[in-house]
Amino acid sequence: MPEATLRSLSDPGRAGPASRLSRLAPVHWLALAFLAAALGFAAVAWATGNGFYLRLATEALIFAGLAMSVDLLLGYTGLLSLGQALYFGLGAYVSALVLRDVAPSFWLAMAAALLAGGVAGLIGGVIANRVKGVYFALITFGLAQVAAKSVYNTRALGASDGLIGIPQVSIGFGPFSLDTADPLSFFLLVLGLTVAAYAGLAYLMDAPFGRTLAAIRANEKRVPFLGFNAWRYKLAVYVLAACVAALAGALYPMLRGFVSPELMFFETSGNAVITVIVGGVGTLVGPVVGSLLLTALRSVVGSWTEHHLIVVGVIFMLSVIFLRKGLVGALLARLGRRSEQGRATP
Amino acid sequence: MTAASLKTVAGGACALGVRDLSVNFGGLQAVAGVGFDAAAGRITSVIGPNGAGKSTLFNLISGAIRPTAGRVTLDGADVTGQAPDRLLAAGLARSFQITNLFFELPVLENLRIAAQVLERPWHALRPVGHSRRALAKAEALLDRFGLSAKARELAGNLSHGEQRRLEIAVALAAEPRVLLLDEPTQGMSHGDTADTGALIRSLAGELTVLLIEHDIGLVMSLSDHVVVMAQGRKIAEGAPAAVRADPAVQAAYFGHG
Numbered sequence: 001m002p003e004a005t006l007r008s009l010s011d012p013g014r015a016g017p018a019s020r021l022s023r024l025a026p027v028h029w030l031a032l033a034f035l036a037a038a039l040g041f042a043a044v045a046w047a048t049g050n051g052f053y054l055r056l057a058t059e060a061l062i063f064a065g066l067a068m069s070v071d072l073l074l075g076y077t078g079l080l081s082l083g084q085a086l087y088f089g090l091g092a093y094v095s096a097l098v099l100r101d102v103a104p105s106f107w108l109a110m111a112a113a114l115l116a117g118g119v120a121g122l123i124g125g126v127i128a129n130r131v132k133g134v135y136f137a138l139i140t141f142g143l144a145q146v147a148a149k150s151v152y153n154t155r156a157l158g159a160s161d162g163l164i165g166i167p168q169v170s171i172g173f174g175p176f177s178l179d180t181a182d183p184l185s186f187f188l189l190v191l192g193l194t195v196a197a198y199a200g201l202a203y204l205m206d207a208p209f210g211r212t213l214a215a216i217r218a219n220e221k222r223v224p225f226l227g228f229n230a231w232r233y234k235l236a237v238y239v240l241a242a243c244v245a246a247l248a249g250a251l252y253p254m255l256r257g258f259v260s261p262e263l264m265f266f267e268t269s270g271n272a273v274i275t276v277i278v279g280g281v282g283t284l285v286g287p288v289v290g291s292l293l294l295t296a297l298r299s300v301v302g303s304w305t306e307h308h309l310i311v312v313g314v315i316f317m318l319s320v321i322f323l324r325k326g327l328v329g330a331l332l333a334r335l336g337r338r339s340e341q342g343r344a345t346p
Numbered sequence: 347m348t349a350a351s352l353k354t355v356a357g358g359a360c361a362l363g364v365r366d367l368s369v370n371f372g373g374l375q376a377v378a379g380v381g382f383d384a385a386a387g388r389i390t391s392v393i394g395p396n397g398a399g400k401s402t403l404f405n406l407i408s409g410a411i412r413p414t415a416g417r418v419t420l421d422g423a424d425v426t427g428q429a430p431d432r433l434l435a436a437g438l439a440r441s442f443q444i445t446n447l448f449f450e451l452p453v454l455e456n457l458r459i460a461a462q463v464l465e466r467p468w469h470a471l472r473p474v475g476h477s478r479r480a481l482a483k484a485e486a487l488l489d490r491f492g493l494s495a496k497a498r499e500l501a502g503n504l505s506h507g508e509q510r511r512l513e514i515a516v517a518l519a520a521e522p523r524v525l526l527l528d529e530p531t532q533g534m535s536h537g538d539t540a541d542t543g544a545l546i547r548s549l550a551g552e553l554t555v556l557l558i559e560h561d562i563g564l565v566m567s568l569s570d571h572v573v574v575m576a577q578g579r580k581i582a583e584g585a586p587a588a589v590r591a592d593p594a595v596q597a598a599y600f601g602h603g
Binding site for chain 2: 203204206207208209211212214215218219221222224225226227228229
């Protein structure tokens with residue numbers, strides 16, 4: 001992460017707009033390349049009238065949001081959350097209930113999920129940040145298990161069946177509107193939200209706030225002696241991550257028309273961690289790339305064999321052993337080497 | 347940094363007061379009733395044989411450990427047992443005996459983070475380029491500590507001597523009024539030790555320095571005031587020459603090497 005985010009330290013604010021573009025960090029170029037590829041994909045899928053792959057890609061982007069929230073904690077702050085699905089599932093349930101029982105309003109559902117994620121994140125963060133390291137991971141795991149089992153056993157929330165019959169919604173943007181039932185429109189909306197989340201979070205992680213998180217990750221013990229309350233910073237990023245996960249979760253029932261307790265289960269949390277590690281920790285692009293890759297893999301391999309989890313497991317192990325910084329990390333390292341060579345021979 | 351920009355403090359007044367400071371670790375009295383004044387703008391050193399409780403004393407003053415009894419005052423205000431981040435806000439910073447940096451971050455970023463407290467809180471959410479004061483401070487410290495050429499190196503890749511210098515620079519970045527230096531020349535070569543001594547000397551007048559140091563020659567040449575500890579207690583204090591001549595110090599410290 002340091003190599004991805006610490007490039008803009010020199011000559012602060014002195015560069016004009018043109019040179020600022022040329023100084024764009026390689027990780028942002030990767031994000032732009034990804035965006036172009038996603039738009040290309042959307043055009044092809046639209047031209048061929050293929051709704052299935054658009055919906056699959058939309059689901060991948062939704063889970064990319066969950067993975068990004070794990071990356072905020074793991075990649076930037078060094079906190080391993082094994083229960084991030086708690087906030088994802090919470091957002092999904094709140095969104096489903098609002099859409100079904102209150103009003104079929106996209107904005108209301110998102111706002112309610114954000115609020116719920118923030119409050120739950122504050123409570124969970126106060127509990128989990130009492131401890132460090134392995135114990136932090138175990139507490140986050142425990143919190144999610146408690147929440148998942150509670151939902152699983154609550155008849156009013158559909159118990160093990162979850163909530164079904166979530167209406168499709170029409171989303172208004174002033175004079176324009178789009179419908180979640182239309183695969184292309186909804187894909188483009190979720191893509192737009194993903195890009196906005198990436199841009200906002202990448203900005204925040206490169207601002208002094210995010211750099212203090214990097215300092216906590218590098219050497220938490222020194223941080224208080226530099227005047228920072230490390231606990232407050234860790235709580236703030238935990239709440240932020242919970243909000244991101246809840247917003248991603250809120251999109252799920254709009255895509256699928258139902259929610260189920262599995263969204264909160266450990267498999268969902270664990271998959272998000274695997275996604276981040278395969279894609280590249282501390283890059284924010286990595287989780288998106290990882291999510292698309294693993295979703296595609298599950299779909300393709302899943303059509304040959306029902307043992308597709310074996311394949312995912314093997315890929316996870318290979319990437320931990322051979323690509324310590326994930327796919328995006330390895331790519332950035334290559335780009336960095338090349339740009340250094342370019343500088344050496346001008 | 348130019349001489350004109352150096353803040354000078356009125357020398358002599360008590361900047362850091364330590365009164366009957368004590369701490370027990372499971373029955374072991376690591377620091378027992380230690381008290382002294384560190385005069386503003388002067389260099390006060392704490393010396394003593396290994397295990398005398400010097401580092402524990404620093405941990406008590408800097409908020410790393412809570413004392414079981416006693417008081418610490420900063421410019422007369424009671425700051426006993428306050429958390430390190432609040433003590434820093436009150437004007438007290440420290441360095442560490444075992445280099446305690448952000449090894450995976452660049453040298454300049456180590457200093458920028460340490461100087462960030464000079465900025466208004468909302469600058470934490472603005473692009474880092476807006477934190478001009480912190481960046482200027484970081485650059486000035488790079489210059490002063492001869493680390494400008496290493497600004498972009500990761501702190502973990504510096505030589506031991508460079509890391510020791512960065513350790514002091516990081517502690518200075520928040521512009522503290524009182525600076526605690528825990529064996530700043532630990533493991534340094536002879537030449538580096540002399541340079542660091544000159545640097546510490548240059549700090550006096552700008553701020554109040556409390557120093558733990560093993561190099562007795564350095565202590566005697568640098569200090570305005572020396573506090574001698576042995577087995578958790580203060581056994582003597584005074585001007586360097588007077589302390590050196592003290593029979594109790596001779597016996598406890600210089601006697602049994």
